Every structure is written in C-alpha cells, then in structure tokens.
Amino acid sequence: MKNNLVLQTDFGLGDGAVSAMYGVAISVDPTLRIFDLTHDIPQYNIWEGSYRLFQTVSYWPENTVFVSVVDPGVGSDRRSIVAKTKENQYIITPDNGTLTHIDDEVGLEEVRVIDETINRLPRSGESYTFHGRDVYVYTAARLASRLISFEEVGPEIPVHSVVKLIKPKAQIQDHLITGHIDILDIRFGNLWTNIDRTLFKQLQVQHGDALEVTIHNDTRQVYKNIMTYGRSFADSRLGEPLIYVNSLDKMGIAINQGSFAKAYHIQTGANWQITFRKFN
Incomplete structure (x- = not known):
C-alpha cells in the first residue's frame, strides 16, 4: 500500500507553483494520494510553518510523508533534509528551523540530508530557486511510493545538528x-x-x-x-x-x-x- 503525501508551503494558490509540485509527484507515481496541509503560511514565516506541522502531523497515519517548503534561504548552502519522527512519519524540508516544534513536541528519530545527485527531478540541475518542485516533492513522491527507502535519501546526520528556532518555555x-x-x-x-x-x-x-x-x-x-x-x-x-x-x-x-x-x-x-x- 502506498503512503500519503501531504504538502505545506507559503506559495499560495495564485499561480502554478503548487500545481507544478502536484504534477511532479503524480509523474513519479500516478496512484499517490496527495493532500494539502496549507499553502497559506505567511511568506517566509518559518515559525508558523513549524507550528502548523506540529498542529497536524500526529493525526496522520504512520509513514505519511510531509513536504514543508517555507524557504527564504533557497539557493543558499542551507541543507535539504528528511526527518523521521518518533511517531514514524517523514518530513522533507529545508533545514532552517521548520522542525522546531516537531522536535520539541513529537521528537525526531533520525535525519538524513537529501543526496541531490540521485534525488532530484531529472533535467532540473540548473534551477536553484524552486527546490520544492525539483528536490523536495520529487524525493517525497519517491519515498511515499516506496521507489526509494529512507536510507536511500542520503547520508545520516545527527539529530542535534538540525537548526532550531528560539522557542521559550512556559x-x-x-x-x-x-x-x-x-x-x-x-x-x-x-x-x-x-x-x-x-x-x-x-x-x-x-x-x-x-x-x-x-x-x-x-x-x-x-x-x-x-x-x-x-x-x-x-x-x-x-x-x-x-x-x-x-x-x-x-x-x-x-x-x-x-x-x-x-x-x-x-x-x-x-x-x-x-x-x-x-x-x-
């Protein structure tokens, strides 16, 4: 049985960006079940992207694959990662603090950096501004459809090395x-x-x-x-x-x-x- 694929971005629905991500995922596997978490995260608001994942992730079945693209640093040297939560879901996102609430409230089991030499949309190697389409949803669709295993995403990195936002305690x-x-x-x-x-x-x-x-x-x-x-x-x-x-x-x-x-x-x-x- 295929796993669910859930998308979150700050792209909105005013242009074709989200549709392009759907198209890439369906091209990988036409039988994938794709859902939207939200595409109305305020522009560049990593904190809200982090919180909306926390609000949602635990209510989905194990092995659900999430893509969260709130990425003001696209094209920089920030890492592209896939995290496995302690509840056995996967989150694909830039390593920019998006996993802050998940790490604190749910827990991260293992994190891997995406190896773009094998996990990147073919013929997209000269594009550096739409990793949501070219890297994240492509990798997510391959993972959700079981064309690749989690280990084939790329090399493992320490959980404690993941970037986190300042999150005060009550x-x-x-x-x-x-x-x-x-x-x-x-x-x-x-x-x-x-x-x-x-x-x-x-x-x-x-x-x-x-x-x-x-x-x-x-x-x-x-x-x-x-x-x-x-x-x-x-x-x-x-x-x-x-x-x-x-x-x-x-x-x-x-x-x-x-x-x-x-x-x-x-x-x-x-x-x-x-x-x-x-x-x-």
Whole structure:
C-alpha cells in the first residue's frame, strides 16, 4: 500500500507553483494520494510553518510523508533534509528551523540530508530557486511510493545538528504562569499559547474561575483584563472574552464570536508574552 503525501508551503494558490509540485509527484507515481496541509503560511514565516506541522502531523497515519517548503534561504548552502519522527512519519524540508516544534513536541528519530545527485527531478540541475518542485516533492513522491527507502535519501546526520528556532518555555511561579502566544487560530482570531493544560492546572483552577490575563509585546503592555476559564465558548456571553483549552491541549484566549487578535492588534512569536494570575 502506498503512503500519503501531504504538502505545506507559503506559495499560495495564485499561480502554478503548487500545481507544478502536484504534477511532479503524480509523474513519479500516478496512484499517490496527495493532500494539502496549507499553502497559506505567511511568506517566509518559518515559525508558523513549524507550528502548523506540529498542529497536524500526529493525526496522520504512520509513514505519511510531509513536504514543508517555507524557504527564504533557497539557493543558499542551507541543507535539504528528511526527518523521521518518533511517531514514524517523514518530513522533507529545508533545514532552517521548520522542525522546531516537531522536535520539541513529537521528537525526531533520525535525519538524513537529501543526496541531490540521485534525488532530484531529472533535467532540473540548473534551477536553484524552486527546490520544492525539483528536490523536495520529487524525493517525497519517491519515498511515499516506496521507489526509494529512507536510507536511500542520503547520508545520516545527527539529530542535534538540525537548526532550531528560539522557542521559550512556559513557567509557573507564585500563582503566576508566564508563556507566549505561539500562533493564531487564524479564521476566528483566537490566541493559542505555549502553555500546556497540565501546567495551567497547577494554578488549581476550575471551570468558572476568574483569572487576570496580561499580554505584553516586549515591554509594552497591550492588554490586561479579568476573564473566566470556560469549558467551551458556550460558557461565555456573546462578545465576552474567555480562557479555554484548545485542540492541541494548550491554553487559548478568545472572544465569543469575535476576533481577539483583531480587537487588540495581537500578533505571535517570542516577543508576545502572556500571563495568567489566579486570585488568592
């Protein structure tokens, strides 16, 4: 049985780039099952590409092959790699930090550098700006269709040598949890933090409890308010903010039927800090 092939890029669908990647994969094996994770990663945003993989990968069967192309360094000396996760999926990507969340949250079992002398689209050797088509999806299709084994991708490299982005850890001290806003639930404008539910529970809170929530962008306070910890959006009135557990078992912030991110001009990343304080 063939394995699934899942594609993620920052290319968008406004031109033929993604279609070309599909064409290469189908040319390798017309029976491949190809799916899109997303092609709407903001341009050059490696952090978001890393997070969307973490959001998705664990829900796919073993041996699924992912291609993630968010590659501002295309044509440079950055490595092109294939990583095998501890859950037995494969991710093909530039070695530029895209594997940060997967390494931390899922774990990497083994990593190999793509040998482009054998794993590159024929007659593409003079092209240096579309590795997603010429190297990544071509290698991925061959791996997913079992025309090559993982060992035939190229030489193994140490897992610890893979490039990682700065990823702060959430902390708890004196009834105060400090974390960061990792990503947005884009369509609805909810804030997804890096604070695990299990860490949050150390505040000894129950559904219905009120907490003080503060958001800083670097040293500038952007938001401060009291809000309720709810089981779901039904636990708040229309337009009210609430704290909830998101689909990745981490803490989220939302406005019931509104966009928290738009309302308060919130963005994401290591410089966006959020704190939860329980009242004694």
